[in-house]
Amino acid sequence: MKPVVQVKGVAIPFGRKNVDTDVIIPAHYLKTISRSGLGRGAFEVVRREPDNVFDDPRYAGGPILIAGDNFGCGSSREHAAWALGDMGIQAVIAPSYSDIFSGNAVKNGIVPVVLPQEAIDRLMAVAAEGQPVTVDLETCTVTTPYQDRYSFTIDPFRRDCLMHGLDEIGLTMAQGDAISAYEAKIGAERGWV
Amino acid sequence: MTEPKTLYAKIWDAHVVDTRADGTALIYIDRHLVHEVTSPQAFEGLRAAGRTVRRPDLTLAVPDHNLPTTARTDAKGARLPIADAESAAQLAALASNAPAAGIRYIDAVAAEQGIVHVVGPEQGFTLPGTTVVCGDSHTSSHGALGALAFGIGTSEVEHVLATQTLLLQRAKAMEVRVDGVLGHGVTPKDVILHIIGRIGAAGGTGHVIEYTGNVFREMSVEGRLTVANMSIEAGARAGLMAPDDITFAYLKGRPMAPAGAEWDKAVAWWRTLATDPGAAYDKVVVIDAAEIAPSLTWGTSPEDVVAITGVVPDPMSFADPSKQAAAQKSLDYMGLAAGTRMQDVAVDMIFIGSCTNSRIEDLRAAADVVRGRHVADTVHQALVVPGSGLVKRQAEAEGLDRVFVEAGFEWREPGCSMCLAMNPDKVPPGMRCASTSNRNFVGRQGPGARTHLVSPAMAAAAAVTGHLADVRDLMGAAA
Numbered sequence: 001m002k003p004v005v006q007v008k009g010v011a012i013p014f015g016r017k018n019v020d021t022d023v024i025i026p027a028h029y030l031k032t033i034s035r036s037g038l039g040r041g042a043f044e045v046v047r048r049e050p051d052n053v054f055d056d057p058r059y060a061g062g063p064i065l066i067a068g069d070n071f072g073c074g075s076s077r078e079h080a081a082w083a084l085g086d087m088g089i090q091a092v093i094a095p096s097y098s099d100i101f102s103g104n105a106v107k108n109g110i111v112p113v114v115l116p117q118e119a120i121d122r123l124m125a126v127a128a129e130g131q132p133v134t135v136d137l138e139t140c141t142v143t144t145p146y147q148d149r150y151s152f153t154i155d156p157f158r159r160d161c162l163m164h165g166l167d168e169i170g171l172t173m174a175q176g177d178a179i180s181a182y183e184a185k186i187g188a189e190r191g192w193v
Numbered sequence: 194m195t196e197p198k199t200l201y202a203k204i205w206d207a208h209v210v211d212t213r214a215d216g217t218a219l220i221y222i223d224r225h226l227v228h229e230v231t232s233p234q235a236f237e238g239l240r241a242a243g244r245t246v247r248r249p250d251l252t253l254a255v256p257d258h259n260l261p262t263t264a265r266t267d268a269k270g271a272r273l274p275i276a277d278a279e280s281a282a283q284l285a286a287l288a289s290n291a292p293a294a295g296i297r298y299i300d301a302v303a304a305e306q307g308i309v310h311v312v313g314p315e316q317g318f319t320l321p322g323t324t325v326v327c328g329d330s331h332t333s334s335h336g337a338l339g340a341l342a343f344g345i346g347t348s349e350v351e352h353v354l355a356t357q358t359l360l361l362q363r364a365k366a367m368e369v370r371v372d373g374v375l376g377h378g379v380t381p382k383d384v385i386l387h388i389i390g391r392i393g394a395a396g397g398t399g400h401v402i403e404y405t406g407n408v409f410r411e412m413s414v415e416g417r418l419t420v421a422n423m424s425i426e427a428g429a430r431a432g433l434m435a436p437d438d439i440t441f442a443y444l445k446g447r448p449m450a451p452a453g454a455e456w457d458k459a460v461a462w463w464r465t466l467a468t469d470p471g472a473a474y475d476k477v478v479v480i481d482a483a484e485i486a487p488s489l490t491w492g493t494s495p496e497d498v499v500a501i502t503g504v505v506p507d508p509m510s511f512a513d514p515s516k517q518a519a520a521q522k523s524l525d526y527m528g529l530a531a532g533t534r535m536q537d538v539a540v541d542m543i544f545i546g547s548c549t550n551s552r553i554e555d556l557r558a559a560a561d562v563v564r565g566r567h568v569a570d571t572v573h574q575a576l577v578v579p580g581s582g583l584v585k586r587q588a589e590a591e592g593l594d595r596v597f598v599e600a601g602f603e604w605r606e607p608g609c610s611m612c613l614a615m616n617p618d619k620v621p622p623g624m625r626c627a628s629t630s631n632r633n634f635v636g637r638q639g640p641g642a643r644t645h646l647v648s649p650a651m652a653a654a655a656a657v658t659g660h661l662a663d664v665r666d667l668m669g670a671a672a
Contacts, residue, residue: 022613027637031615076231100330108348155217157216157362168348169242178219192455193323
């Protein structure tokens, strides 16, 4: 995974609440056996609406998506994170995420930034003007050219994974002895497992 | 005396392999269910990195999402081809990836095939006190048996295949207690819809819900599976029920459950898992069973719940301005006007199935309403899709298939089907479906499909009346 330290650029002022992963990528795109190319199906239903932000040339190619509460709820499909990545999104800013989605985002180098609704409202306005937004993992801040500065918190392990592009599976495999020891202990105590 | 612990804390603590300095824990995974949609990229990832599956013996693979629910073999028993090339490729990938890795694979034409979340408990693969994962959010279902069960993404599927562990942050514990007596015609589906309506689609985010109170203690395992299944619809990481004698009676003798001395040893441990008196939850919600009516959804989020006796809400009745806008958008999509009585809404499609409501008790409840009646002429299509081949066989032994077919339903082969419309079973654009599934999202049952989530009995009532209906009116007075 490519390390990500700072994401700066146009932010797409989407803003909706309870955006489920069926909206991010509908089920008929899940028949793929590859991770790539899903951007073409991203937000398919929303893109049928006139004046939607995803087809607005002002926000074309923006690497940041601003959304409302409970972003990425519903299905566990990692295809949602793959689709966002494929359309060039490197950070999402929202008041909250579904637990599964935020995990999937991190594993694909997309920063799930949590900020309160007041900050979201302000950033939506800045984004609507076409002004760039900066997400910085070093300082854990979101800033704008208007001197707005919002601090956010992110789980330290997730931050580490994002900033160093860590391979979690490789990290865990390095603990193979601890896993084997656990298996031996449980095999003795709870053989039915 | 050790500190009192919750059921969640006990299962979590029993599975910690290691804890990092930053608090992230390496958690051992006892059971891994694999299906065809979220696994091909994981197997591909393993191959690319030269890694192997650590514990194929703790893994069970079964196809469900893509499979057509029409006949899978011809009159001579030969396998029929799958028309959709992409679906066929995905199914073929699982059929080759799983056995190649030494993973037990239940074939599409086997009697044991079904929806992963129906198959796991049915086979006794899911056990109390275990950690259960699957690349599917409705893995929360298995919490009904007292397993810590949750959905994961494909990167995590790969992680579990390679290491049999996951790197996780501990969630908070939330208690949802329902005490009292459920009203006539109120089913486990109504209970969970009511809970989600009350706490919201993000009400459980960051939490593992434990369902407590006499309503759940007295509920069958199948009812508990329906409730735990939709924990994810309230945003919860998982849903849990304390394993008890009802759980043990359900599991005893299942093909993959322990037997003999191992069974006794297991039960003794399972009995220690219930939350200790005095253990603290981070959040508590208390609901009186008497306030729960047969319920259904009106909008495009599972939190949009109303009693069947209610009306379509006015978007302006919501305090939150963003919810007002969302509600209006939902009503536009659903083709509904505020103030309309829910019972006046005509339906075009009926779907009885999905990991939420496709087990034998669900089919019995629906058949009880259908028996002696006929699907309304105005209904375009009514499907019954059993959750597994074994459920189907049991229903046929009880004559339920005849009840449905004679009433005008189609009796299909098991799979996820019209819950998410990845296979050919779709709700046509603009049509309205009374569905026993779990998600009423925009486009979930097919592009432009309009979904009302209901219980099996309420889906049957809608089928025979042609509109959303109060099942109590068809059941007569309480016995």
